[in-house]
Amino acid sequence: MPEEEVKVATCNARETKKLGTLLAPFLSPGDLLILRGPLGAGKTTFTQGLGEGLRAERPIISPTFTLAREVKVQFSGGREGLLIHVDAWRLKAQGGDIFDEFEALGIEDDFEDNNALVVAEWGDGVAEALSDRILYVDFARSVQRESERLISFVPKGFGMLAGFKEKVEEVFGNPVD
Numbered sequence: 001m002p003e004e005e006v007k008v009a010t011c012n013a014r015e016t017k018k019l020g021t022l023l024a025p026f027l028s029p030g031d032l033l034i035l036r037g038p039l040g041a042g043k044t045t046f047t048q049g050l051g052e053g054l055r056a057e058r059p060i061i062s063p064t065f066t067l068a069r070e071v072k073v074q075f076s077g078g079r080e081g082l083l084i085h086v087d088a089w090r091l092k093a094q095g096g097d098i099f100d101e102f103e104a105l106g107i108e109d110d111f112e113d114n115n116a117l118v119v120a121e122w123g124d125g126v127a128e129a130l131s132d133r134i135l136y137v138d139f140a141r142s143v144q145r146e147s148e149r150l151i152s153f154v155p156k157g158f159g160m161l162a163g164f165k166e167k168v169e170e171v172f173g174n175p176v177d
């Protein structure tokens, strides 16, 4: 059975953040989220919602100018861990190894201890080696409406998104085709 996708349209940044908080309970350490989409699409906004949903110890800010930032979070069930927020834009442009970068930043051990969720902006083709539980989150801007985004969740080795899909339908209404 193929893994099912979930699609949602959000009308503003607040809704995109909300979507992040809704996904949070379905995430565990070892998961890798790869956020795809153009500049200003809402990747960081979504990650801020994830941080809220995971009760991050401080707000998520854009990791621009550094490859990655760590923040302490609580996964569902109360398990403590880390959210490693990656901006792989430079790594992608210049070529390089994400494991080397983690080592240079001193976050390699945290990652290898397997208590971290990695959320990578611009990580497509760069971050996949980090995990075999991957959830791609695709952000597309609407041509008609300035502040509308179409957001698609595409699991790869991630398992079913049934619980999340139900939650999304409850909050956002019927799925987008």
Ligand SMILES: Nc1ncnc2c1ncn2[C@@H]1O[C@H](COP(=O)(O)OP(=O)(O)OP(=O)(O)O)[C@@H](O)[C@H]1O
Pocket (backbone or CB within 6 Å): 010, 011, 012, 013, 014, 015, 016, 037, 038, 039, 040, 041, 042, 043, 044, 045, 046, 062, 121, 146, 147, 148, 149
């Ligand atoms: N529906 C929406 N969802 C998310 N952001 C929206 C939406 N509508 C408007 N915005 C605005 O778009 C911008 C999204 O910025 P954000 O930093 O989240 O993008 P990004 O994808 O992380 O960009 P970058 O690739 O530069 O890191 C914010 O200014 C936000 O207020």
Ligand SMILES: [Mg+2]
Pocket (backbone or CB within 6 Å): 043, 044, 045, 062, 121
């Ligand atoms: Mg960003």
